[in-house]
Amino acid sequence: MTAPGLAALNSATKYPSIPTYHRLDPGNGSLLEEHTPFTGDVLLTEKVDGTNGRIVLLPDGDYLIGSREELLHAKGDRVHNPALGIVDELRPLADRLGPRDADGRIAVFFLEVYGRRIGGAAKQYTGGNGVGHRLFDVAFIRPDVLDRSPGQIASWRDDGGQDFGDEAALQRIAATDGIPLVPRLATIPGGRLPATVDGMAALLAERLPATRVALDDGAGGTPEGIVLRTPDRSVIAKARFQDYARTAKRRARR
Secondary structure: OOHHHHHHHHHHOOOOOOOEOEEEOOOOOOEEEEEOOOOOEEEEEEEOOOEEEEEEEOOOOOEEEEEOOOEEEEOOOOEEOOHHHHHHHHHHHHHHOOOOOOOOOEEEEEEEEEEOOEOOOHHHOOOOOOEEEEEEEEEEEOHHHHHOOHHHHHHHHHOOOOEEOOHHHHHHHHHHHOOOEOOEEEEEEHHHOOOOHHHHHHHHHHHOOOOOOOOOOOOOOOOOEEEEEOOOOOOEEEEEHHHHHHHHHHHHOO
């Protein structure tokens, strides 16, 4: 694949930003009471604090491995960047995966890579040298998207152009390919989600008092937060402990 082709593939397969459940005040980073509305069932999963990795599966059987921002490795060691240990952790998985879309679309597996020396929260998951990965999303992309201009691809991606798998697809892929998913915590009706900042802080503490993906007994165990999503992934948001703690401190100083 040419350099322009790789740039297009990289852009089209990046993971889009997830909004916070309560909107962040752009002025001071505190949470506002305005929140993301959900209807129907809402799945709660643990948000793991590591680094985003992706495995890009091409229709011809080739694959690439990337971080959140760049492609790091191509099948057969054609490209190899050891950044953050992502390639070393995900290559054994990528080697046993193959094309999986009957329509010839590009499949992208999004995984959190976490543990040893990966990010500031590494010690919350391992007291030694443990490294792990968890699948949190899968998207399918038509190859003709890569023919668009860089600006068009970025706009397409940011406007939700990627076709994400629903919960049933994630469960099926995880079971078929033996990939661990980020922990499923609960499924609750959207109408029972707390509307207030204080209410969501309480839900976080109740549903996730400690991480469920510790790699060894020496892990600190402090979790990052929860991702909320509808089973079809039409609505998704995140709630992080640090955002709610920071907001509580600011309010206490008033």
